[in-house]
Amino acid sequence: MTGILDGSNGVKQVICINWGTRFGSSYINRLYAMVARNITPPFTFTCFTDNREGLHPAILCEDLPPLGIESLPVNTPGIWNKSRLWGATLGTLKGSVLFLDLDVVIVGSLDNFFEVGGADDIVMARNQTTPFERLGQTSLFRFPVGKLVPLQQKFYANPQGVADEYRFEQRFVTRNAPGGKKFFPRRWVLHFRQDCRWPLPLNYFLSPRLPSTAKVVIFPRGLRPEHAIAGRYKGKSDNIREHLSQTFNKTARKGDSIFSHLRHFIRPTPWVKEHWRE
Structure with a gap:
């Protein structure tokens, strides 16, 4: 796994993002607990959030990265707030990070998600709803910090236009991933x-x-x-x-x-x- 962990000092880095009131601290704490039970140390769990109240003390909290546009697109099903994570920096993190949505349920080891592809690869779960499109799923995907800057720039240049064209942020990431994308095994x-x-x-x-x-x-x-x-x-x-x-x-x-x-x-x-x- 040495190549995958380049830049992170051999630490598996798991991240999530939380804003507003849709998900509370209980979701974040459950996610942290599931990660801790299903990963081989050393690892870190970092939450980018606008509310740190009630979070487990082992969770590393970082402020939400700034949103580089005045407002998010409207009338779109995509979760475009995730674009905050696509910048050149991501708090204090460097190297590869594994992103997880707050409402996933972890039922097996996460170790293998740090072993697929190389340290500079964008690796996505497969989107099962449109198998012939070969779309990625951003509920779980791995990327190197800073690699998604071109995506952020393209989105910020015309946020409503991008949302209207791609509808879902995962389609936008899949189609425009710098250097292309790889997939984790479908059944994981x-x-x-x-x-x-x-x-x-x-x-x-x-x-x-x-x-x-x-x-x-x-x-x-x-x-x-x-x-x-x-x-x-x-x-x-x-x-x-x-x-x-x-x-x-x-x-x-x-x-x-x-x-x-x-x-x-x-x-x-x-x-x-x-x-x-x-």
Whole structure:
């Protein structure tokens, strides 16, 4: 792993970012605890945040890097605030860093994520929702500090135009990664809804599964770990009979089509509760 850790003095560097009130300290503390249980030291865990209250003392806190534009794009699903991390410097960190979203669930060793590719590579999880696009997923990706400066410059030059063209920041990173991008093995990073939840009608009878290859499970598009634990998505009923009775009630479906309403039912998921904890 020597090449991967160049510039970091042999330390595995894990980072996350937090702003506003969507995620509180409990999310960050859980993420730190999962990292600590699933990585071989030495490592650091750094959170770039605008609120340090309630964070575990072992978490290294850095101020949010400045946003080099007046405002973020509007009417876009991309999480463009992540562009703060693409600058020439990143707090006191140097070398390769592994970024994790706050709502991922770590279920296996992270060590291998520091062994794929070289020290100067951008390595992304695969985006499973559009397999023929060969998109990367920025819920988990590794990059050298300073390597993404061209991305930041291009985005800051025309933020709304970039967001309108690419919609998601992960598509922008994938298509414009300086020097190209590499991918972690597909089955290391799994999508909860696509890889773990059972299809209709099995989702009504079986709890979501955890494939043996998984190291990290991601929760995009509004479905969070606490929903998986409770078996409640979008605040809908966790009772099968009641959920089915809501099928033809547009208000109860909370904006879902009939098919999506039926497909979104999930049973409580014990393995998420087992791993997603401090």
